[in-house]
Structures are given as structure tokens and as C-alpha cells.
Amino acid sequence: MQRTYIGDILRGRANGREVTVAGWAQDIRNLKNVTFIVLRDSTGRLQVNVKDQKLRDAVSDLARESVISVSGAIVEEPKSRLGAEIDAYSINILNRSDAPLPMGVDDPVEADFETRLNNRFIDLRKPEKAMIFRVESSMLWGIRKFLKEQGFVEVHSPKIVAAATEGGAELFPVQYFEKKAYLNQSPQLYKEILMSAGLDRVFEVGPAFRAEEHNTPRHLNEFTSVDIEVSFADHEDVMGILENAIGQGIKQVKEDLGGELEALSLRMPEARVPFPRITYERCLEELSRDGINVNFGEDLSPEQLRLLGDRMGGFYFITKWPSSLRPFYTMPDPERPEITNSFDLQFREKEITSGAQRVHDPKMLEQRFRAKGLNPTDFEFYIKAFRYGMPPHAGWGLGLERLVMILLDLPNIREATLFPRDRTRVVP
Amino acid sequence: MQRTYIGDILRGRANGREVTVAGWAQDIRNLKNVTFIVLRDSTGRLQVNVKDQKLRDAVSDLARESVISVSGAIVEEPKSRLGAEIDAYSINILNRSDAPLPMGVDDPVEADFETRLNNRFIDLRKPEKAMIFRVESSMLWGIRKFLKEQGFVEVHSPKIVAAATEGGAELFPVQYFEKKAYLNQSPQLYKEILMSAGLDRVFEVGPAFRAEEHNTPRHLNEFTSVDIEVSFADHEDVMGILENAIGQGIKQVKEDLGGELEALSLRMPEARVPFPRITYERCLEELSRDGINVNFGEDLSPEQLRLLGDRMGGFYFITKWPSSLRPFYTMPDPERPEITNSFDLQFREKEITSGAQRVHDPKMLEQRFRAKGLNPTDFEFYIKAFRYGMPPHAGWGLGLERLVMILLDLPNIREATLFPRDRTRVVP
The missing domain is CATH 2.40.50.140 (Nucleic acid-binding proteins)
Known part of the structure; x- marks a missing residue:
């Protein structure tokens, strides 16, 4: 036509x-x-x-x-x-449409969120709702374009897996013919195996699944994970890639949609690269100056992050987190093994993503499994890739919906998800 | 470093x-x-x-x-x-690597396929194996670039679903908290809902899951599906988009990897757009000239497709398939409802993908459900989007691994899959 x-x-x-x-x-x-x-x-x-x-x-x-x-x-x-x-x-x-409509497109009073999600095909006819997904698409294009320019290969790892990425609960079981399997929580183990395979720098954009029991405005049970892994690299290297990827994503959104965003009163923040860095221990010092005492090894609470966020402004990295707060695959600082070569990327008080240099020595990896109460034999398919030539490597993983929620300052991550899956919702 | x-x-x-x-x-x-x-x-x-x-x-x-x-x-x-x-x-x-290696990187005799898949982290160190995934990545980049230029929005639909896309068996069950759910076979129903939502032209690249009982060299139980859907479009429109997307993908691969491909004795075919079109009924006529009688409504066998492939050469479309051979959502030809506004894209004897104009009238859709032995009430979340303003639309879905297998003339689709999932394999 x-x-x-x-x-x-x-x-x-x-x-x-x-x-x-x-x-x-x-x-x-x-x-x-x-x-x-x-x-x-x-x-x-x-x-x-x-x-x-x-x-x-x-x-x-x-x-x-x-x-x-x-x-x-x-x-x-x-x-x-x-x-x-x-x-x-x-x-x-x-x-021809039937009448009456299950909800309005142009009503002065917005329908409640459940009604909107039940009738997403009408909800998205509102330009300000559809725009969120145009932003998501442009953002992703900008990130991908940057990664391609940096020599990354886009890969696809399996979502049906036999072992839990972080060994934890929060897994959805799948009946895989006569076998018990799970939906993957993260491509972490697979992208690391690909480093041993010599693919050098890979990224993946795909669904990840977490059987979290609690509904919050910030969590989804199925989300889109943007992951990278880089060989012969440490946490500093991939922090550089991350800040530039975010910067290029924001630039792409403004290029594609700038005028339209403004007309809908949506705004994207500025991203001035490089982002400031502050260590976890420096955060504790800053907080103690405000009379707030946090013991080394404790996670930062939302209120503490709010204080830090007010001080740091927009984007910033919190680096060098304690080992006890990080998963088994995180590389300890060689000088001080109680802290790690890790980082969170924050936007004001909100965590966008986290990443780290990874353990590459198979013996250290087995120790780390045991220290976290996990059985290395459950992860043999993974550890094997470390025994026969695993290069040093680092990476990060980023929830696309969370990123867009934070950048557009949306009140709920479901606003950035076409058909959200949560504790009670599996339709439409 | x-x-x-x-x-x-x-x-x-x-x-x-x-x-x-x-x-x-x-x-x-x-x-x-x-x-x-x-x-x-x-x-x-x-x-x-x-x-x-x-x-x-x-x-x-x-x-x-x-x-x-x-x-x-x-x-x-x-x-x-x-x-x-x-x-x-x-x-x-x-x-340091352990010795001996579970398989060689440079051995004159290749390890058997099972050993290679069990040790994919070594198998992919061979340049000719890794190259397959560089081709896949470049191909996808070329397709995405073309779709972006054509105004498409990239979307992500849920993989955990309550209803079967084609209503059939071949579903993997998921325990979703206290509910029974499934892994999605295709984003078909969701991308159609997004046409009612007014997103106009969308594409998705994501995993799709088929619980097929039989292992073949051409099937995977989890694969990467590249899907598009376009509003106010018919089958002819999306055939045009498909042939150009494939053409641009091949061009991108040659641009990114041309010399390296040649050095590894890998070759990409030429794609001269537009691809020839032949109707299903014309195929029957051609075959009958060779003394092969196929009744209207019968599918074409591999041998028959080989004959046609020899005649048609590289890429070509077979159009206007009988209604009985197509899923419920396929639009019948308004003049002759026993055939449909549908197509397969072939490369020689091999089917790359299929697509069609879709039914947009909700009453016709309900009839088609019943004619296929399906209960429309099971699909209420989908049919609802047709009752309140569904535009005419068309689209296609393409298995990325299958495309790369066909273009590179690989003997098995698992060669184009990093970590294949099949009837018996769920590790690594």
C-alpha cells in the first residue's frame, strides 16, 4: 500500500x-x-x-x-x-473497532496500571507510551553500533541450561524432555567460556530470567540483558567501554528522537565521559563524615546511596567492592583480596549495572565456589574451560529496561517493558 | 592491557x-x-x-x-x-593449560562432533569454526542496519507465555511460580499485537523454543528467530523487505570478512534482488511436466524441492501456498480462499524462511482457529487486539542459524550454533 x-x-x-x-x-x-x-x-x-x-x-x-x-x-x-x-x-x-473500548486512548484520566497492561495494545497507542520503546530501540542501536566499532562479535547463548549461573535459588524449572533444566539467569558462564574459546570480545542481547518471589517497581522476572565480555582486559578496560556505550546510546536517542522526546516532555540526561570513579571504601568515609557508620562488607542502603548520589550528580562508578558482596567469579584485588576488581555504574542513587574483572585461574575459581557454599562439580562444564587456556577477562551485564527506566525517570520498570512478567503476570 | x-x-x-x-x-x-x-x-x-x-x-x-x-x-x-x-x-x-588437552586445536583429523560440542571452548579456537559466528554476527548487523534504515523499531517480547503460538504440541513447560506456563515457539502473536498497538513496523531477534522429539541435522530445540511485522502491508511488501534484508546481510559479511572467508575456503552466495517468484501451483505444473504428480494441498517433498531448486538456481520465492498447509493466522487470497497470501524463501532446495500477509479481521480469525481445531477462547488475549482496531499487516520469521547454515553450506545446523540444544543435549 x-x-x-x-x-x-x-x-x-x-x-x-x-x-x-x-x-x-x-x-x-x-x-x-x-x-x-x-x-x-x-x-x-x-x-x-x-x-x-x-x-x-x-x-x-x-x-x-x-x-x-x-x-x-x-x-x-x-x-x-x-x-x-x-x-x-x-x-x-x-x-471496524468494537465499542466501547476496554480503555481510552485520549482520556484525561489515565486508566490504572493493571488495566493498561491488560490492554497494552491500546495503551501503546498513546504516543508517550510508545515513545519509551522507540527510545529503547534507539538506545540499543547506539550501544550495538559502538560495540561493533570496537570489534565485538554478537553471540547467542542458550537460555535452557542445566546449571544455575549463580548457583542460587530464583530459577524457573523447565521440563526438557525427560530432563530437568532451568531458564538461564544470565549469560555470564557462557560468555566467559567464549573467552576461553578465543572469541576475544563478545556481546549478547537476550532475555534473562529470575524467579524472584517479590514484586517491586524495579524488578522483572524476565528482562533483556545486554552483556559483554572482553579478553586480556580488566575492570578499568570494561568501565571505559561501558561509559562510552552508554554515551553513544544516549547520543543515538537524541539523534533519532530528540525533537519528538521534547514534545512529549521526556528528557534524556547528559553523559559526560569519563564518568567519575569513587571506591566503596571512599563511600564509607564520605558517609561517616555525615555521621553515618557503615561497616566494611555491608551493602549500601538506598538512603546511603541517595546521599552519595546527591553528592556525585549524574553518572558515576562505585569501584572495589568487598569480596563478600560479589559473586564467585569476581576477581579479588591481587594486593588486597578482601576487595575486588569490580564496579557498579550508578545514576544518582540508582544502580544501572555492575561488572568486574573475572577470576581466570581454575584453582582460585574452585576456592571461590567453595567459599560461596557452592559445589564446583556442579559447574564442571564451566571450570573445564578454565583448565586449558583461559585468558584474563572482564565484562559487565546491563538490564535494558532498567537502563531506560532510569534514564527516562519512569516510576516503574514495567513502563519500559512491552509485556511484563512478574510474580502474578504471565498474560498477555 | x-x-x-x-x-x-x-x-x-x-x-x-x-x-x-x-x-x-x-x-x-x-x-x-x-x-x-x-x-x-x-x-x-x-x-x-x-x-x-x-x-x-x-x-x-x-x-x-x-x-x-x-x-x-x-x-x-x-x-x-x-x-x-x-x-x-x-x-x-x-x-597455564593442563595436559593432555581433551581435543586438539590443530589436529589433521577432526574430532567427532559430540567431542567437539562437549569441548566447544577448544573447538572454536579453530579459525574456520569461529568464523561461522563472525559471519552470523555480521549477517545480523547487515539485516538490522537495513531494518533500522526502513524505520523499524526493535522490540523484545516475552519468552515465558501462557498460550501456545500455534496451539500445537512441541512446547516446553515452565513452572512459573504456582502457574503452568510455556517457552514461546515464536514471537508471532506478540508482534501482531504490536501492530494493533500502532508500532507500525517492528523486528525482534530472540530465542525461540520447539520441543521437537526428533533430532535432525536441520533442527534445533532452541534457535535464534529474526522476526518482522509491518502494518498496512501485504505479503508482496514484506517479500521486498526480506530479499533486501538478506542482500544487505550478505553484503555486510563480504565487507567485514571477505578476505578472511576466502582464506578459509568459505563462500557466501550472490544475492541479486529481486529474487524470482513462482507460485505453488506453478511448481505443481513444472513437476507434472517431469512426470511427477502432486495433488493440490500436498506439501512439496525434499526430492521435489531439489528438482525445483535445480531449475530456479539460488534464491527464489514460492508463493500462494494452499490454506491447508499454513497456520491459522495466514491471510487467504480474497479471490480464491483455498490459497493464501503467503511465501517461502528458498535457496536451491532449502527453505530459508516463510512469511505471509496475516488475517486482520477478528471474525475471520476465529473461524480460522476453529478450522484448525483450536479453541479461540484460549487465545483471547490475542484476538482482543483484533477487535479494537487491528490494521492489515504482514511479516516473516527467519531462523538465524538455519540461514547461516544454508548460506555457508554447512552440513549440520549445530555448526552454526555455539551451544546447541537438541533432543539429548542441554550441556554445556
């Missing part, structure tokens, strides 16, 4: 005066001599003026949100509030 | 004469006055000459495939068969 996007008409970029547009009849008003239709497509809205009586009869009782195509002439100097008008020559009804 | 890739030295693109290289000691030979090490990284191999006695002592009993870094001087006119040499000043042993 040859059609013109409404956005091109609004911006005066349509070819010619006669066009065919297609979309949803968001509003239909019958006046004495004319019927007005507000027509919406993915790029904007315009007013359709229907004067011909036969056409008016055809559309006068059309339900809102029906899908139509309209051929007509662009009105040269439209007075309508939408900024563009078409005088209709012909109208084709492509799919 | 500051290091130089071996590939840059081989191509004379290293900065300066003194370099640090890092990788795997593939071979170590002790001669009278010198020790030779064949050092391999992800970009190539070179010879390290170790003359200093202290260094020789340190590496003389080093196990093959140990990971080392070497600082030294590039030899100006190397006589070695590898094309580049370094005289070592210093050697750093980063991780």
Missing part, C-alpha cells in the same frame, strides 16, 4: 498535495455540513474533513479506533489545532 | 616495531639455540622466537594452549611459514 506518514505531512515533507494516509480514527465528530475525523498513525495526528454526503454516511457511525485509509488533498493553511488537515476524496474502512 | 592484534602485524599495520601480543601458545618447539612458539590470537598466528636462556627455561615445558603475553620486536623479513615473527624480550605466563 502506497501511503504517506502523517508525520511527514505535519513537517511539510509530503510529496505532492494529494496523499493517502492510513491509521486509527481516534475521534469522529459530525457537524452540520462536515464530519471531522482525528486520524492517528505511528508518526502523528491530523484532521480529516469529510464533506461529501456519501462519505459522511459511511463514517458517521464508525466506532472510534477503527482503522481506515483516506485519500485526499492536503489543506494549505489549516486552522485546526492539529496543524494539518486533509479534505477527503475517498475513505476505505479497513477494520 | 596495551596489546597489538596479530592480524595487524600480519597485514603490516602494527604501530612501531616493538609490540606486546597476547594469546595461546599453540605449539612450542625447543631447538638447540632457540625455542619457537606458535602464538595464536583471535586474528591470526605468528612465530615467537625465544633465544634468551632464562626465557627459554621458563617456557620450555609450558603446556600447549597456555595463555601468554609476549613483548618483543617484529622481525623485518620473516622466513617462517606463518608470515610474521617476533623476537621475544619478555614473556608473561597468564594462565
Whole structure:
């Protein structure tokens, strides 16, 4: 179907005066001599003026949100509030909507979140909701483009696995024919194996699954994980890659969507690379100056992170976390094994992601398994890759929905997820 | 770590004469006055000459495939068969390998496939095996780049679902807290819902899961599905997008890897757009001229496809398949409902992918469910999106591993899968 996007008409970029547009009849008003239709497509809205009586009869009782195509002439100097008008020559009804709608597209009062998620196909017709996913797509494109330029290979690791990444609970069981298997919590073990395989620098974008029992506005049971792993690299190297990837992602969003974001009152933060670094121990000192005492080895509470966030501003790294707070695969500092070559990337008080240099010595790895109460024999398929030539390596993993939630300052991670999966929700 | 890739030295693109290289000691030979090490990284191999006695002592009993870094001087006119040499000043042993290796990297006789898959971290150290995944990554980049230029939004739909896409068996059950759920076979229903949501044109790259009982060289139980869906489009529109996406993918592979592919005796076919089209019924006529009678409604057998493939050459579309051979969501031809607005993309005798215009009318959709023996109430979350303004739409879905297997003419789809999942294999 040859059609013109409404956005091109609004911006005066349509070819010619006669066009065919297609979309949803968001509003239909019958006046004495004319019927007005507000027509919406993915790029904007315009007013359709229907004067011909036969056409008016055809559309006068059309339900809102029906899908139509309209051929007509662009009105040269439209007075309508939408900024563009078409005088209709012909109208084709492509799919009639039922009435009433389960929720409105343009209601002054927003439906409750459950209703919105149950009717996501209507919720996303609101430009400010759809825009979140355009941002997510652009952000990801910017990150991928940067990683490709840096020589990364995009890989796909299995999501059905026999062993738990972090050995913990929080696993969804899968019946894999006669075997018991699980949904993978993270591609961590696989991307590390690929370092032993010599792929040098890999990234993966794919789903990860966590059977967390508690619903919060910040957690999903299924999310999109963006992971990298780099050989012959340490935590400093991959912090550099991370800050540049985020910076390029934000740049891409502004390039692709800048004007539209502003029009919807959405804003992306500035990312000035390099981001400041502060060690975990320095954080404790800063807090103690405010009279807050945190013992070495304790995690930082949301309130403490808020204080630090106020001081540090936008993006910053907290580095060198205690070993006790980090998973088995995190490399201890060679000089001081009670701390690790690790980092969290923060935006104000919020954690965007974490990463580290990894243990590459198989004996140290087995010790770390045992120290964390895990049985190395359960991870033989993984440790084996360390025994026959595993290079030093480092990496990070980033939840895409969480990143977008934080950058766009959304109140709930489900806003950045098309069809969220949580403690109770597995439909739609 | 500051290091130089071996590939840059081989191509004379290293900065300066003194370099640090890092990788795997593939071979170590002790001669009278010198020790030779064949050092391999992800970009190539070179010879390290170790003359200093202290260094020789340190590496003389080093196990093959140990990971080392070497600082030294590039030899100006190397006589070695590898094309580049370094005289070592210093050697750093980063991780010692155990011996013997579970399989060789450079053995004249290849290990059997099971051993290779069990030790994928060694198997992929062979450049011709790793290259398959570089091709996959480049191919995907080329396809994504084209789709982005065409205005597509990249999306992520849930993999844990409550309903079966095609209603069939072949589903892996997941225990989702107290609920029974499944791993999704395809993002089909979700990408269609997103058309009702007004996202206009979307694509997704993600895992899909099929609990097929039988092992074949062409099937995986978990694979990477590349899916698109386009609003206000029919099968012809998305065939155009498909042939261009494949064409751009192949172009990207040649751009990124052309010379290296040739060096490894791997070849990508030419893609001359537009690809020829032939209808299913025309295929039957062609076959009957060869004395082969296929009744309308029967699928084409591998032998019949081989005959057609010989006649049609490389890429071609078979269009307008019978309704009985297509899933419920396929749009019947409005003039002749016994055939559909559908297509398969073939490469010689092999099917790369299939796609179609979809049913958008909710009543027709319910009829099609019933005609296929499915209960529409099981799909209420999906049909609902059709009742309140679903535009006409079309799309396709493509298995990435299958595409790469076909284009590189690999004997088994597992060759194009890092860690395959099949009837018996869920590790590593």
C-alpha cells in the first residue's frame, strides 16, 4: 500500500498535495455540513474533513479506533489545532473497532496500571507510551553500533541450561524432555567460556530470567540483558567501554528522537565521559563524615546511596567492592583480596549495572565456589574451560529496561517493558 | 592491557616495531639455540622466537594452549611459514593449560562432533569454526542496519507465555511460580499485537523454543528467530523487505570478512534482488511436466524441492501456498480462499524462511482457529487486539542459524550454533 506518514505531512515533507494516509480514527465528530475525523498513525495526528454526503454516511457511525485509509488533498493553511488537515476524496474502512473500548486512548484520566497492561495494545497507542520503546530501540542501536566499532562479535547463548549461573535459588524449572533444566539467569558462564574459546570480545542481547518471589517497581522476572565480555582486559578496560556505550546510546536517542522526546516532555540526561570513579571504601568515609557508620562488607542502603548520589550528580562508578558482596567469579584485588576488581555504574542513587574483572585461574575459581557454599562439580562444564587456556577477562551485564527506566525517570520498570512478567503476570 | 592484534602485524599495520601480543601458545618447539612458539590470537598466528636462556627455561615445558603475553620486536623479513615473527624480550605466563588437552586445536583429523560440542571452548579456537559466528554476527548487523534504515523499531517480547503460538504440541513447560506456563515457539502473536498497538513496523531477534522429539541435522530445540511485522502491508511488501534484508546481510559479511572467508575456503552466495517468484501451483505444473504428480494441498517433498531448486538456481520465492498447509493466522487470497497470501524463501532446495500477509479481521480469525481445531477462547488475549482496531499487516520469521547454515553450506545446523540444544543435549 502506497501511503504517506502523517508525520511527514505535519513537517511539510509530503510529496505532492494529494496523499493517502492510513491509521486509527481516534475521534469522529459530525457537524452540520462536515464530519471531522482525528486520524492517528505511528508518526502523528491530523484532521480529516469529510464533506461529501456519501462519505459522511459511511463514517458517521464508525466506532472510534477503527482503522481506515483516506485519500485526499492536503489543506494549505489549516486552522485546526492539529496543524494539518486533509479534505477527503475517498475513505476505505479497513477494520471496524468494537465499542466501547476496554480503555481510552485520549482520556484525561489515565486508566490504572493493571488495566493498561491488560490492554497494552491500546495503551501503546498513546504516543508517550510508545515513545519509551522507540527510545529503547534507539538506545540499543547506539550501544550495538559502538560495540561493533570496537570489534565485538554478537553471540547467542542458550537460555535452557542445566546449571544455575549463580548457583542460587530464583530459577524457573523447565521440563526438557525427560530432563530437568532451568531458564538461564544470565549469560555470564557462557560468555566467559567464549573467552576461553578465543572469541576475544563478545556481546549478547537476550532475555534473562529470575524467579524472584517479590514484586517491586524495579524488578522483572524476565528482562533483556545486554552483556559483554572482553579478553586480556580488566575492570578499568570494561568501565571505559561501558561509559562510552552508554554515551553513544544516549547520543543515538537524541539523534533519532530528540525533537519528538521534547514534545512529549521526556528528557534524556547528559553523559559526560569519563564518568567519575569513587571506591566503596571512599563511600564509607564520605558517609561517616555525615555521621553515618557503615561497616566494611555491608551493602549500601538506598538512603546511603541517595546521599552519595546527591553528592556525585549524574553518572558515576562505585569501584572495589568487598569480596563478600560479589559473586564467585569476581576477581579479588591481587594486593588486597578482601576487595575486588569490580564496579557498579550508578545514576544518582540508582544502580544501572555492575561488572568486574573475572577470576581466570581454575584453582582460585574452585576456592571461590567453595567459599560461596557452592559445589564446583556442579559447574564442571564451566571450570573445564578454565583448565586449558583461559585468558584474563572482564565484562559487565546491563538490564535494558532498567537502563531506560532510569534514564527516562519512569516510576516503574514495567513502563519500559512491552509485556511484563512478574510474580502474578504471565498474560498477555 | 596495551596489546597489538596479530592480524595487524600480519597485514603490516602494527604501530612501531616493538609490540606486546597476547594469546595461546599453540605449539612450542625447543631447538638447540632457540625455542619457537606458535602464538595464536583471535586474528591470526605468528612465530615467537625465544633465544634468551632464562626465557627459554621458563617456557620450555609450558603446556600447549597456555595463555601468554609476549613483548618483543617484529622481525623485518620473516622466513617462517606463518608470515610474521617476533623476537621475544619478555614473556608473561597468564594462565597455564593442563595436559593432555581433551581435543586438539590443530589436529589433521577432526574430532567427532559430540567431542567437539562437549569441548566447544577448544573447538572454536579453530579459525574456520569461529568464523561461522563472525559471519552470523555480521549477517545480523547487515539485516538490522537495513531494518533500522526502513524505520523499524526493535522490540523484545516475552519468552515465558501462557498460550501456545500455534496451539500445537512441541512446547516446553515452565513452572512459573504456582502457574503452568510455556517457552514461546515464536514471537508471532506478540508482534501482531504490536501492530494493533500502532508500532507500525517492528523486528525482534530472540530465542525461540520447539520441543521437537526428533533430532535432525536441520533442527534445533532452541534457535535464534529474526522476526518482522509491518502494518498496512501485504505479503508482496514484506517479500521486498526480506530479499533486501538478506542482500544487505550478505553484503555486510563480504565487507567485514571477505578476505578472511576466502582464506578459509568459505563462500557466501550472490544475492541479486529481486529474487524470482513462482507460485505453488506453478511448481505443481513444472513437476507434472517431469512426470511427477502432486495433488493440490500436498506439501512439496525434499526430492521435489531439489528438482525445483535445480531449475530456479539460488534464491527464489514460492508463493500462494494452499490454506491447508499454513497456520491459522495466514491471510487467504480474497479471490480464491483455498490459497493464501503467503511465501517461502528458498535457496536451491532449502527453505530459508516463510512469511505471509496475516488475517486482520477478528471474525475471520476465529473461524480460522476453529478450522484448525483450536479453541479461540484460549487465545483471547490475542484476538482482543483484533477487535479494537487491528490494521492489515504482514511479516516473516527467519531462523538465524538455519540461514547461516544454508548460506555457508554447512552440513549440520549445530555448526552454526555455539551451544546447541537438541533432543539429548542441554550441556554445556
